[in-house]
Amino acid sequence: MANVLDLRRRIRSVKNMRQITKAMKMVSAAKLRRAQERALAARPYARMIASVLESLTRRVDIVDPVSGNVRHPLFLTRPEKRVLLLIVSGDKGFAGAFNANILKTAFQFIGAHPDKEIDIEAIGRKGRDTMRRRYPVAAYSETAEAGRARLPRQHAVEVVGDHPGMLGKLETGRVQDLAHSVVERYVGEEIDAAYIVYNEFKSVISQRLVVERILPLMKIGIPQIAGTHEPTEKEKERAAEAALSAGIPIEPADTAEAEEEARKFGTAQVDYIYEQPAEELFAGLLPQYIFSMLYHAMTESVAAEHAARMTAMDSASNNASDMIDSLTLTMNRVRQAAITKEIIEIVSGAAAL
Numbered sequence: 001m002a003n004v005l006d007l008r009r010r011i012r013s014v015k016n017m018r019q020i021t022k023a024m025k026m027v028s029a030a031k032l033r034r035a036q037e038r039a040l041a042a043r044p045y046a047r048m049i050a051s052v053l054e055s056l057t058r059r060v061d062i063v064d065p066v067s068g069n070v071r072h073p074l075f076l077t078r079p080e081k082r083v084l085l086l087i088v089s090g091d092k093g094f095a096g097a098f099n100a101n102i103l104k105t106a107f108q109f110i111g112a113h114p115d116k117e118i119d120i121e122a123i124g125r126k127g128r129d130t131m132r133r134r135y136p137v138a139a140y141s142e143t144a145e146a147g148r149a150r151l152p153r154q155h156a157v158e159v160v161g162d163h164p165g166m167l168g169k170l171e172t173g174r175v176q177d178l179a180h181s182v183v184e185r186y187v188g189e190e191i192d193a194a195y196i197v198y199n200e201f202k203s204v205i206s207q208r209l210v211v212e213r214i215l216p217l218m219k220i221g222i223p224q225i226a227g228t229h230e231p232t233e234k235e236k237e238r239a240a241e242a243a244l245s246a247g248i249p250i251e252p253a254d255t256a257e258a259e260e261e262a263r264k265f266g267t268a269q270v271d272y273i274y275e276q277p278a279e280e281l282f283a284g285l286l287p288q289y290i291f292s293m294l295y296h297a298m299t300e301s302v303a304a305e306h307a308a309r310m311t312a313m314d315s316a317s318n319n320a321s322d323m324i325d326s327l328t329l330t331m332n333r334v335r336q337a338a339i340t341k342e343i344i345e346i347v348s349g350a351a352a353l
Contacts, residue, residue, distance in 0.1 A: 004338070007331035011324055018320035024094065025313035028306045032204075035303035038170075039201060042299050046292040050221035053289060056282045057220065073187045074286050077216045082117045084160075084182065084191045085109065086214075086294075088198035088301040089127030091168055096312035098199070098305055099126040105209050105229060106131075106197050110157055117153060119160040119191065123178075123298065128162040135159050167302050172291075175298060179291035186215045195226060198297040199304035204311075207304045214293050217286070 002010075089102045103126075110118055120135060122128040138158040139151040150160075166174055185191050194215040201207045209229035218224055276284075 002330075002334070004331055004335050007327055007334065011327045011331065014320050014323050014327065018317055018324070021313045021316040021320060025310055025317060028310035028313060032303060032306035032310055035299070035306050036201075039296075039299040039303050042292075042295060046296050047221075049285065049289050049292050053220045053282065053285055056285070072283060072286060074183065074215060074217050074290075078189075078192050080116060080193045082119070082191045083113065084119045084121065084185065084194040086182075086194065086196040087120065087122050087124075087127040087131065088167070088196065088297055089122065089124035089130075090301075090305045091125045091165060092309075093126065094312060095305055095309040096315075098308035098312075099124075101209055101229065102197060102199065103127060103130050105211060105227070109195070109197065109211055109227065114156075116156075118157045120157065121161040121163070121178075122159065123163045123166055125164045128159075128164055131159050132162075167298060167305075170295075170298055170302065172295065175295045176291050179287060179294050182215065182294075183287050183290055191215075196294070196297050198301040200297075201300040201304040201307065204307045207307065212293075212297070214290060217289075220289070 085106065087102065087106045089099050093099070106120075106127075119138070120131050122131050135157045136155050136159070138160045139154070141149050141151055163174070163178065182194050186194060193213060195211055195213050197209070197211050199207055200210045210225060211227040213224040213226050
């Protein structure tokens, strides 16, 4: 059994660790507030883009009435032989099972489609590192004429790109470039579909893992959910306890009024007058709609990551407190046993005299 000095050292170490976890919890709580505000601020824009496109569909024929062909390539569906999978994970750890659940969902998606060629594009360092360890990286060649060109595929699943650090400072320009790249690959028939795996955040206790298809487009304003994973009741209770101790509201913010105002634009029976032709405006806004979907997924995932880290650090702080209590009790017992032994030795020595 450890002596009193060893137990005191362990108690001191655990107390120092508890101070670190408490500080990390408060930092995550502060970042969560800002991430929530950014996610809420992005929702009206996404809703308005969808509403504008919904209103334009009344004046633009997506399908040619004569030939029956789809006029815009983003609505064109074809057999899904080549699929792009975007994985939105975190850049850092200490977030409980946040990154593990995202990667597990991505692996399940890949395992459920063994007959497809899947290109992986990781957003976040944790996803990038894991995918690079498990799957080969696509090979590219640099030529003066064609620039950076991809070499013929060697494996069914390959990592084609990564974006570490994008979520740490989420800039619209980088997300716009990613959306433009995805649209170009789909229009150029390099891929037949594009999916994204991310954590949808509504509140601290209301979030779920989502696999959403972003291309091809089926109907404007309605997400194409290919799979979901809901948290357990126990996980919700832990998240609620951590949020309450950090002063974070557990109920989702009421954005119904703002969303209703944005939705009215597309549903109002009004003949809007646009400066550009309706077909040109519709074609120009569709890539922006893809951007809004990606930006929405990333802002939601950032908020969910901070909520997961806050919950994990709260659990670590509570566990450290329990360990300190247990070690203190053990130390007191060891010290009392040592005192009792000394008293017995003194009494025995006195009796022997």
